Amino acid sequence: MLRDLPARGRWYILSIITLGAVVFCAFLPFAAFTPLLPLILLILLSSLTSAFKVQFPIASGSNMSVSYVVDIAALILRGPHATMLVGAAGGWSQSTLNAKAPNPLYRTLFNMAILVLTVQAAGQVYWRLGGTANPRPGTQIVVPLGAMAFTYFFVNTIPIAIAIALTTNQSPWRIWRTDFASSAPSYMIGAAAAAAIISVTESSGYWMTLLLASAPLYLTYKLYRAGAESEARQGAILEAAHDAIITMDARLNIREFNPAAERMFGYARLDVLGRNVELLLPPAQRARHVIELTEYFAHSRGPLAGHQIEMSGLKADGSEFPIELSVARVGNDARAVLTGFIRDITERRALEEQLRQSQKLEAIGRLAAGVAHDFNNILMSVMGAADLLLMQLKADDAARDEAVDIKRSVERGAGLTRQLLAFSRRQSTNPRLFALGDVVRGMDTMVRRLMGPEVELALVTAPEPVHVVADSGQIEQVVLNLVVNARDAMPEGGRITVRVDQVELDEGAAATLVDGTPGRYARLTVADTGMGIDEQTRAKLFEPFFTTKPQGKGTGLGLSIVYGIVKQNGGCIVVTSEPGRGATFVIYLPLAPVPVPAPSAAVVSR
Structure with missing residues (x-):
C-alpha cells in the first residue's frame, strides 16, 4: 500500500x-x-x-x-x-x-x-x-x-x-x-x-x-x-523452497529480500532494502563475515568460495539463530550482484544435540549397568556374611547391633544399584495394559501428603481412557519423582499441574520428539511455576548423580531413573523451561490399542 x-x-x-x-x-x-x-x-x-x-x-x-x-x-x-x-x-x-x-x-x-x-x-x-x-x-x-x-x-x-x-x-x-x-x-x-x-x-x-x-x-x-x-x-x-534468498550489491547493500527471508529474519522487505547486510549479522561475527563476503565478491575466493558455511544470523528482535550460507556472484563486473542462499538450521542443530545427549546417556547407562552388577555381587556377599553373623549372635550380644547396621547399609547400597539399573534400562519390569489416567488419579492422596500447604496440586485427566502398555509401578515412580522435584523447585509455594491426554504427532514433530515414529501417543505432563531451569542445567539434567540440590538433599538419581523408565517403555521425555518461568516435563508413551472383546457365542439348547 x-x-x-x-x-x-x-x-x-x-x-x-x-x-x-x-x-x-x-x-x-x-x-x-x-x-x-x-x-x-x-x-x-x-x-x-x-x-x-x-x-x-x-x-x-x-x-x-x-x-x-x-x-x-x-x-x-x-x-x-x-x-x-x-x-x-x-x-x-x-x-x-x-x-x-x-x-x-x-x-x-x-x-x-x-x-x-x-x-x-x-x-x-x-x-x-x-x-x-x-x-x-x-x-x-x-x-x-x-x-x-x-x-x-x-x-x-x-x-x-x-x-x-x-x-x-x-x-x-x-x-x-x-x-x-x-x-x-x-x-x-x-x-x-x-x-x-x-x-x-x-x-x-x-x-x-x-x-x-x-x-x-x-x-x-x-x-x-x-x-x-x-x-x-x-x-x-x-x-x-523455504530458503531465504538475499541479493546484495558490491557494497553489500541489500537489493532483494524474498518472502522466506522476511519470515526467517523478521524484517519486512521494504525495511531492509538499501541497508547493509551487516544488519543481519551478530555483532561479534560481523566484521569477519563482512570481510569474507567482500573478498568473495571481489575475487571469488575465501572461505565462501564453493562452500556452505555454518554461522549465526541476527533476527529483528535481536535474537541469534544458526544458519547455513552459500553464495553466488551473478552478472558481469559492471552489474554484478552477490546472492546469498540461507537456510535456518535451528531444528537440525536441536536434533544433533538430542542425538549427542542420547548417545552420552547411553554410554553412561552402559557404564552404570556394569558398575551396578559388579557392585551388587559384592553387596550380596556382604549381605550373606551379615545374615550368617546374625544367625550366630545371640539377641543380647553387644555385636548384634553392629551386624544389623551392616545389613541395613547393604540394603541401602542394593537400593542404589536398583536405581542405577533403572537408569540403564536393565531393571526387570512387569508390563501390562492399563489406563494412564487411572494410575495418576490413584496417586492423588499419596502425592498430596508430600505437598506442603503452600503448594497447589491439580490432576487433569482426559475424559476418555488413555491406555498404555508399561509397568504401572514404574510409571508411579516417574510421577512421584517429577512431582517431588517440582515441589522442591518452589520453596515459596506455587502450583503443580499433572495432566494426562493423548496427542497425534506428525512426521516433523515425531522426528524431533520420539525418534521419528509418527502416530498417536499418550502424553503425561508435569508442570510447575517454580524457579525454572537454565540451559546449562537442562543439558545435564538426566545424568546420574547430577543435582542442584544442597548437600544431603538429593542423590542426583531421580531424573536419571525417570529417563531410564521412560526409554525402557519405548517413550520419550522433553523438558521446556526458562529461569523464573517454571518447568514443564512432557512424557510421550506409545498409545496402546484397546482390544475389543469378542461377542459371546449364543448357546442353543434343544
Missing part, C-alpha cells in the same frame, strides 16, 4: 502522478486522432508488447524493447500529444496485463504518468529540432532522432531510479548507474529501427506494414505461452 512507503517516496510518487495527469489533460485536446485505425493499432501493439515485455537481442549484448520502438514510431508518425495515449496504454498494461500478482493502483498510475511525461518530452524535442513524420535516411534526421532517443532515455529512467531510491533508502545515482545506464545504446538503436521501419513501410505499401506489425504480435503470443509454462514451473519451485 502507498501509506506503507517512506514519506519522501510517497510524496514523490504522488507528485509524479499529479504532474503526469496535468500534462495529459493539458495536451490531449491538441492531439490528432485521425486516421483512427493506425492509432488504435499503435495502442494495441504498445499494450501487448509492454505487458509481455517483448524484446529483441542486439549486438551490444543487451535487449531492445519492442514497446519502446512502438512509442518512437508513434512519436514520429502522430506527434507527442496523440502518443500520450500510446504511452499511457503501455504503462497500464505493463502493471495489469500478465501480472503475476495484482499491483497497487499507485504503481499503475505511476507507470502511466512516467510514460506520458516521457513521450511528451521526447516528442517535443524531436519536433522542435526539425524532425518530420516522413524521416528519410541522411544526416538531417540524425540530430532530432538522437536527441529524441536520449531524451526518452533520461526522462524515463531517472524518475524511476529516484522512486526506487526513495522507497528503499538507497542512492539514486547508484541505482541509475547500475540498473539503467548500460541500456542507453539500445535506446539509440531502437530509435533508428523505428525510423527505418517507417521508411520501409511507406515505400513498400500495405502488405509490408501488415507483416511488420504482425511480427511483434506473434512474438507476444509465443512469449505468453512460454511465460505461462515457465510461471507454472517457477511457482512449483518457489512453493517448495
Whole structure:
C-alpha cells in the first residue's frame, strides 16, 4: 500500500502522478486522432508488447524493447500529444496485463504518468529540432532522432531510479548507474529501427506494414505461452523452497529480500532494502563475515568460495539463530550482484544435540549397568556374611547391633544399584495394559501428603481412557519423582499441574520428539511455576548423580531413573523451561490399542 512507503517516496510518487495527469489533460485536446485505425493499432501493439515485455537481442549484448520502438514510431508518425495515449496504454498494461500478482493502483498510475511525461518530452524535442513524420535516411534526421532517443532515455529512467531510491533508502545515482545506464545504446538503436521501419513501410505499401506489425504480435503470443509454462514451473519451485534468498550489491547493500527471508529474519522487505547486510549479522561475527563476503565478491575466493558455511544470523528482535550460507556472484563486473542462499538450521542443530545427549546417556547407562552388577555381587556377599553373623549372635550380644547396621547399609547400597539399573534400562519390569489416567488419579492422596500447604496440586485427566502398555509401578515412580522435584523447585509455594491426554504427532514433530515414529501417543505432563531451569542445567539434567540440590538433599538419581523408565517403555521425555518461568516435563508413551472383546457365542439348547 502507498501509506506503507517512506514519506519522501510517497510524496514523490504522488507528485509524479499529479504532474503526469496535468500534462495529459493539458495536451490531449491538441492531439490528432485521425486516421483512427493506425492509432488504435499503435495502442494495441504498445499494450501487448509492454505487458509481455517483448524484446529483441542486439549486438551490444543487451535487449531492445519492442514497446519502446512502438512509442518512437508513434512519436514520429502522430506527434507527442496523440502518443500520450500510446504511452499511457503501455504503462497500464505493463502493471495489469500478465501480472503475476495484482499491483497497487499507485504503481499503475505511476507507470502511466512516467510514460506520458516521457513521450511528451521526447516528442517535443524531436519536433522542435526539425524532425518530420516522413524521416528519410541522411544526416538531417540524425540530430532530432538522437536527441529524441536520449531524451526518452533520461526522462524515463531517472524518475524511476529516484522512486526506487526513495522507497528503499538507497542512492539514486547508484541505482541509475547500475540498473539503467548500460541500456542507453539500445535506446539509440531502437530509435533508428523505428525510423527505418517507417521508411520501409511507406515505400513498400500495405502488405509490408501488415507483416511488420504482425511480427511483434506473434512474438507476444509465443512469449505468453512460454511465460505461462515457465510461471507454472517457477511457482512449483518457489512453493517448495523455504530458503531465504538475499541479493546484495558490491557494497553489500541489500537489493532483494524474498518472502522466506522476511519470515526467517523478521524484517519486512521494504525495511531492509538499501541497508547493509551487516544488519543481519551478530555483532561479534560481523566484521569477519563482512570481510569474507567482500573478498568473495571481489575475487571469488575465501572461505565462501564453493562452500556452505555454518554461522549465526541476527533476527529483528535481536535474537541469534544458526544458519547455513552459500553464495553466488551473478552478472558481469559492471552489474554484478552477490546472492546469498540461507537456510535456518535451528531444528537440525536441536536434533544433533538430542542425538549427542542420547548417545552420552547411553554410554553412561552402559557404564552404570556394569558398575551396578559388579557392585551388587559384592553387596550380596556382604549381605550373606551379615545374615550368617546374625544367625550366630545371640539377641543380647553387644555385636548384634553392629551386624544389623551392616545389613541395613547393604540394603541401602542394593537400593542404589536398583536405581542405577533403572537408569540403564536393565531393571526387570512387569508390563501390562492399563489406563494412564487411572494410575495418576490413584496417586492423588499419596502425592498430596508430600505437598506442603503452600503448594497447589491439580490432576487433569482426559475424559476418555488413555491406555498404555508399561509397568504401572514404574510409571508411579516417574510421577512421584517429577512431582517431588517440582515441589522442591518452589520453596515459596506455587502450583503443580499433572495432566494426562493423548496427542497425534506428525512426521516433523515425531522426528524431533520420539525418534521419528509418527502416530498417536499418550502424553503425561508435569508442570510447575517454580524457579525454572537454565540451559546449562537442562543439558545435564538426566545424568546420574547430577543435582542442584544442597548437600544431603538429593542423590542426583531421580531424573536419571525417570529417563531410564521412560526409554525402557519405548517413550520419550522433553523438558521446556526458562529461569523464573517454571518447568514443564512432557512424557510421550506409545498409545496402546484397546482390544475389543469378542461377542459371546449364543448357546442353543434343544
